[in-house]
Structure formats: structure tokens, C-alpha cells
Amino acid sequence: MKFTDLNPQGGIGANCSLCEIGPFKFVIDSGLHPKYAGAESLPKHDAISRNSLDFIILTHCHLDHLGSLPLLSREHPDAPVILSYPSSILARRMLSNSISVMRRQRSELNIPELPFYGRGDLTALYDRLKTPQLHTPLILDKNGQKIEITLHHAGHVAGAVSVSIKYKRKTVFFTGDILFNDQRTLDGAALPQEPVDILITETTRGGTETPINQSRESEIVRLLQQVNSTLKKEGSVLIPVFALGRMQEMLFVLDEAFRKKAIPKVPVFCSGLGMDLVNHFHEISKNTNRVRFNRRVLKSMGARPLPKRIDPGVKPPMNGIYLVSSGMMVENTPSYKLASGMLGDPKNSILFVGYCDPNTPGGKLLTAKQCDSFDFDAVDVVQQINAKVTKFDLSGHANREELVSYAQKISPRALILHHGDPEAREWFKETLKDENFSIIDPEPLKTYDI
Numbered sequence: 437m438k439f440t441d442l443n444p445q446g447g448i449g450a451n452c453s454l455c456e457i458g459p460f461k462f463v464i465d466s467g468l469h470p471k472y473a474g475a476e477s478l479p480k481h482d483a484i485s486r487n488s489l490d491f492i493i494l495t496h497c498h499l500d501h502l503g504s505l506p507l508l509s510r511e512h513p514d515a516p517v518i519l520s521y522p523s524s525i526l527a528r529r530m531l532s533n534s535i536s537v538m539r540r541q542r543s544e545l546n547i548p549e550l551p552f553y554g555r556g557d558l559t560a561l562y563d564r565l566k567t568p569q570l571h572t573p574l575i576l577d578k579n580g581q582k583i584e585i586t587l588h589h590a591g592h593v594a595g596a597v598s599v600s601i602k603y604k605r606k607t608v609f610f611t612g613d614i615l616f617n618d619q620r621t622l623d624g625a626a627l628p629q630e631p632v633d634i635l636i637t638e639t640t641r642g643g644t645e646t647p648i649n650q651s652r653e654s655e656i657v658r659l660l661q662q663v664n665s666t667l668k669k670e671g672s673v674l675i676p677v678f679a680l681g682r683m684q685e686m687l688f689v690l691d692e693a694f695r696k697k698a699i700p701k702v703p704v705f706c707s708g709l710g711m712d713l714v715n716h717f718h719e720i721s722k723n724t725n726r727v728r729f730n731r732r733v734l735k736s737m738g739a740r741p742l743p744k745r746i747d748p749g750v751k752p753p754m755n756g757i758y759l760v761s762s763g764m765m766v767e768n769t770p771s772y773k774l775a776s777g778m779l780g781d782p783k784n785s786i787l788f789v790g791y792c793d794p795n796t797p798g799g800k801l802l803t804a805k806q807c808d809s810f811d812f813d814a815v816d817v818v819q820q821i822n823a824k825v826t827k828f829d830l831s832g833h834a835n836r837e838e839l840v841s842y843a844q845k846i847s848p849r850a851l852i853l854h855h856g857d858p859e860a861r862e863w864f865k866e867t868l869k870d871e872n873f874s875i876i877d878p879e880p881l882k883t884y885d886i
């Protein structure tokens with residue numbers, strides 16, 4: 437197989453992998469880098485000649501995997517786009533939101549090339565979608581040769597899949613973003629256990645050690661204790677979350693806590709996209725047995741949309757729980773603006789529940805100390821860190837130990853490291869150095885013949 441990582445910045449960002457196996461040429465995922473806007477946020481699509489792809493696979497609908505798919509698909513109109521049924525529903529909402537965000541960035545950040553695509557491109561993309569059943573091979577032909585593509589349930593977020601690609605009795609397995617543990621709203625990954633030739637594994641949590649006595653449940657208990665003590669002091673809680681997945685999981689957890697009276701009843705504010713996605717989760721859970729979600733949760737907890745206007749540096753208009761994106765508190769997002777008004781008050785809490793890139797405002801806030809001053813430079817606000825700032829391990833990604841034992845179990849000939857920052861990849865290299873397989877940490881834009 438020839439493998440090229442088309443994510444020009446490396447690490448986690450505009451995820452996009454070009455693979456060539458026999459006569460087949462295909463791409464897995466085509467994202468947008470969450471930390472950049474405009475051309476800098478795109479994968480290097482022009483490394484692929486026009487209309488030369490045989491197919492495109494989408495693992496899931498987070499924008500670092502999906503955000504530039506309409507652009508890639510427009511350049512390769514004959515390539516079917518293979519994805520799970522839930523992703524085919526979620527992609528529509530995520531992409532139409534992406535157009536609105538790009539339109540706003542065009543004027544706010546003065547980037548004339550935005551938006552990269554319009555409604556017409558989305559309609560054309562939707563005609564190219566193919567949604568095979570999970571765990572059932574889809575066979576494609578080219579020049580009399582066959583390739584077999586199978587999607588596997590990957591946990592992580594509704595619709596997320598890992599992919600096995602079989603050609604001439606050899607299998608390449610791509611984990612995508614993966615979580616083995618069950619979540620409240622979603623079952624954990626169900627992966628094949630047979631040996632494979634090449635394993636491409638995500639490495640997101642390679643730099644994160646999981647304490648022995650810590651579990652998802654113990655982290656939920658700790659989170660609710662912090663929410664409870666904040667609300668009892670009449671403070672507000674900000675939980676920065678990705679609108680897709682983490683938001684619905686947190687809604688489920690909070691609804692349960694309200695019912696059990698584990699936390700006082702207060703208003704819960706959510707961003708519009710997250711609330712819309714609740715309806716999609718509801719539809720999906722009616723049609724698949726791996727996603728559990730009922731839109732009644734919103735009503736029973738009295739969730740309401742965020743106030744239209746959030747003034748930076750100003751205390752939020754009402755006390756309550758703010759469940760808003762972005763999860764990494766990226767500049768100018770609702771969570772960033774709200775944090776700029778909440779951080780100075782010792783009664784408030786800012787609680788992170790997912791992955792935070794160390795260079796995002798969320799990542800920087802997590803490493804800062806109490807009483808330091810924190811610069812929200814995009815909105816011209818400086819605040820002293822008086823609120824409680826804590827991280828809870830409710831990540832949608834597998835522990836590094838679980839990924840290592842999966843790699844050891846399926847014993848590939850070669851292991852390609854993917855979707856992780858340099859420190860995370862280093863840990864995998866070091867831990868697996870005595871194994872029988874070669875380990876490749878691909879440089880961006882370089883083609884490896886494996």
C-alpha cells in the first residue's frame with residue numbers, strides 16, 4: 437500500500453489520508469483544521485490529480501474529518517462516498533452549519549475565499565453517498581480486480597466507524613477515532629480480532645496516563661460533585677463541549693443527575709447546533725440499536741438556547757449550566773466568549789470534558805495557575821483566574837493501553853501512527869519498539885510504500 441498523510445500541519449487537524457492499493461486509489465476523511473481558518477485549514481487536496489479517486493470513506497462527522505469533504509468530492513465527482521447511515525444524517529447538519537461559520541469568518545476575518553463550498557456542492561455530495569450496513573463487506577471492482585470495504589462500529593460518536601479494506605487476501609485496518617468503553621448514549625467499539633497486514637491507529641491519548649482507580653463512572657461522579665458545589669454557591673458552570681457527541685452525552689448525564697436530585701435544578705443553556713443535533717440523535721436511535729437518545733431529555737431538563745448576544749468579559753445574564761461549543765474554547769466561539777465573562781468570579785466553574793489541544797485557549801487555560809491573569813486576546817479581555825478550572829476524563833478516545841493491546845492482539849506487519857500530536861506518537865513508538873512489526877510515523881505529504 438502507498439500511504440500519504442495529506443494533513444499538512446501533522447498531528448490532529450485537517451485529517452485526510454490518501455491510500456493506494458493495487459489499482460485502487462482512495463481517501464479516508466477530509467477535514468478542516470479547527471485552529472485555522474481559510475486555506476491554512478485545508479488538507480493538501482491538490483496532491484491528488486482531479487477525478488482520479490475510486491472512492492472516499494468518511495469515518496465520522498467531526499469537522500476535523502468531514503469539514504472539507506464537499507470540496508474533495510467536487511474534485512472527484514465519480515468517487516462514491518462511503519459512510520455509515522447515522523453519519524449520512526449527521527453530515528447534513530454539520531456541513532450546513534459549516535457553511536454558516538465560513539460565511540461569518542469571511543466578513544469577520546476578511547478571508548475572501550470563504551465559504552469553500554455552497555449548498556449546491558452539498559446537494560451534489562449527498563447524491564454520491566453510499567451507506568453499507570456495518571460489518572457487511574461492500575465489494576467494488578476496477579479493471580477486473582476487487583476490493584472489499586467493511587465498516588465497523590467504533591464508539592467515539594454516533595455514526596463513527598473503523599474501516600477494514602481487503603485486497604487479495606490482505607487487510608488494512610484503519611481505526612479512525614475510536615472508543616472501546618460504552619457511553620450513556622452509545623455502545624463502545626466492536627472491532628474485528630483477526631490479524632491484519634497493516635494497522636493505522638489513532639494515537640490521540642498517547643500523552644495521557646490514566647490513573648489506576650479512575651473510570652468513566654468515577655469521573656462522572658467527580659464532575660457532578662463539582663457542578664453541585666458550584667450551583668450551591670450560586671455560581672454558574674461552563675462546560676465547553678463539541679456540539680456533536682459530547683454535548684448529547686452531557687445532556688444525558690445532567691438529566692439523570694436532575695432526576696436523582698444530585699444537583700439543584702437550574703437553567704441549562706445549549707448552543708443551537710447541539711440542540712438541533714439532539715433531534716438527529718433521536719431519529720438515529722429509533723433506527724439503530726447502538727445509539728440511545730431521546731429528545732425528551734431537552735424538555736425534561738428545560739434546556740434552552742443560548743442568549744443571542746454574549747458580551748465578552750461580562751457575567752452571563754442568568755446563573756445556570758452552559759453547555760456550549762467549542763470544546764477547546766477556540767477563539768470567538770460561544771464557550772470562549774462566556775469564559776471571558778466567568779473566569780474572574782470565584783463562584784463559577786469551567787469544566788473541560790474532552791480533548792483539548794495544548795495550543796488552543798482551552799489547553800492554555802488548563803495549564804495556567806489560579807490567580808494568573810488570562811488573556812482573551814481575540815475579544816480584548818484580560819481576567820484573573822478565580823473560577824475553578826478542572827478537567828475530567830470523559831474523552832471520546834480510547835486509552836493508550838487499550839490501543840496498544842489491540843495492536844498486539846491483531847499483530848500487523850506494519851503499524852502506522854495517526855491522529856495524535858508528536859508527544860502522543862512518541863509514547864506509542866517507545867512502548868511498541870520491541871514488537872515484531874515496523875512502526876511508521878508518517879511525515880505530512882510524504883508518500884510511504886508499505
Ligand SMILES: [Zn+2]
Nearest residue numbers: 496498592613
Ligand atoms: Zn472525532
Ligand SMILES: [Zn+2]
Nearest residue numbers: 498500501613
Ligand atoms: Zn478526530
